[in-house]
Amino acid sequence: MNRREIAALLAYIGRLDPRIVRTDEGEALDQINRWDELLGDVPMATPHGWDARIAARQHIRVSPYQILPADIARPWERYRHDRLARHTDPIPHADPDDQAAWQAELIGTRRAVASGHAAPATHQQLTTGPSHDELAARLSEIGSCIPAAVRADLAPYRPARAAREAALARGGPDALSVRCEWCLAQPGEPCRRRRIGPDGGARGTVPRATPHPGREDLAAAQHTPQPAMA
Known part of the structure; x- marks a missing residue:
């Protein structure tokens, strides 16, 4: 802000809070000089949301203390930091x-x-909209976006998924497609090993590498074998 904008800002604040008004010409000039020294690098307004008058009005609305230059400078610094945090070069x-x-x-x-x-400037984000036809056809052709070699390397670190994929590769039923009646795992979630305390309550659960036998039986009962390809 230049000196004329500082004077205009002080006049606006004075209409909202008369405590800041200086009737003596010398005191008013000193006030403008002080505010100009402290807020010379703070703009009055910008095209993207900043307005020093809004910051001043907000302070007067919520604070019983007389406004100071810092009450304008602090919101301006927060505004700058927020914009840079959302910016990608x-x-x-x-x-x-x-x-x-x-x-x-x-x-x-x-x-x-x-x-x-x-x-x-921000990165474009992935959306949940429909996928492109070419992408859908490509994924249908290769079966997965994870290469087979990478999937094999990951198997020791996700045993439940590896066991599920192996069962599907053999043409067997997908046990995780049904709800487990023993540990109450929902479809798509791995079974869990429950630790029962002396009072009969569950003290903790640990994911199992393989589904419970009852869940496998239930999936097998609902499994419909796929017809062989001619």
Whole structure:
């Protein structure tokens, strides 16, 4: 803010809180000088959500104390930090071999975001919408996005999933497709080994590498063998 904006801000605050009003010309000039020294690098408003008048009004609404320059500067610093935390540096248009130009463009983009003159650039996120037809066909062809070699390497670290995949590969029933009547595991969840205390209550549960036999029997009873391919 420049001195004219500081004076306008003080006039706005004075209408909301007369305690800050200075009737003596010398005192008013000193007040403007102090606020200008402390808030000279804080803008009055930016195109992306910051307004010093809103910060001042919010302080006067919730605080019984007379407003100080710090009550404007603190919200401004929070605003800057929040914008930079949501910003992901886009790839500069400068030549990557020109390190000075590359770095200057990155710094300029960050300063524009921090000062509120540009919106933060964020990564595009995955959505839950329908997948592309080509992607669906490719996944149907290969069966999984995890290569077979990687799946074999991961088997010792996820034994329940490995046992389930092995059973499906043999053409057997999927035990995890039904609810376990013993440990009450829901479909898709591995069975758990319950530790029973002296009072008969469960003290803890540990995932099992294989489903309970009763769950396997229930899945087998509901399993419909697939017809062989001609």
